[in-house]
Amino acid sequence: MESNNKTAPVLELKDLQKSFGENHVLNGFNLKLYKGENLVVMGKSGSGKSVMIKCLVGLIEADSGSIRIKDHDITKLGQNELDILRTEIGFLFQGSALYDSMTVRENLEFPLRRHKKMLELKGNTESLVVEALTNVGLADAIDLMPAELSGGMQRRVALARALILKPKIILYDEPTTGLDPITAKEIIQLMRTIQDTYNTSSLIITHDVDCARVISNRMILLVDGINYAEGTYQELIASQDPKVQAFFKN
């Protein structure tokens, strides 16, 4: 089902195709992410969710199809334009992927340093680091090392790092994987708060049905390499289609 939001999508994948030899992973996958929404993409293990997100961030090249972010076809952008566009996108990848040998502060300063010149950030980046950490409830952890943090705290720091450039779009790849149910709930709650605070549009890849129920405004089910079914959680859970029902069984 198409969203009621009739404005132009902030991110759009059109007819995306990607094969590895005879393994046709994406067979014409379509996706539209609208401003301010949390869009969840669910798919079974091996269905191509990671391949889709890797195409989206340029880690692998799609065989065909188009990827538009804020009305730019990213396959046609030069390196400089791509770098500018990337500052508007935050990523939270599987696991937390913090640098073990850096403090929390240094981990957060990292994306700032990378983009400092382009963003014309003036001297002191401390206030941005403190603001991002405060928004994930971890201002006190600024001088700790990742090893001194629990799994949930590490995920929060990774989220703060994704937020530090105040991105308009956030991509979450399995944000609750590896967390116990209570910590997973806290992270989901935090993602909702972030949507409210920063007015971000989020694309969330997960196979956590509970996460999808709580966080999604809309969902896409990736089956057989296509956007097989779309709708709200309530619409999809009521579907009589066995392939859709399979997602919601236990």
Ligand SMILES: Nc1ncnc2c1ncn2[C@@H]1O[C@H](COP(=O)(O)OP(=O)(O)OP(=O)(O)O)[C@@H](O)[C@H]1O
């Ligand atoms: N670099 C690659 N080379 C060859 N095949 C690949 C490559 N990357 C992914 N694949 C294949 O693409 C298919 C989809 O993999 P993908 O990692 O996207 O699944 P997924 O939906 O993210 O699964 P999971 O939920 O388990 O992470 C799999 O069959 C996988 O073996």
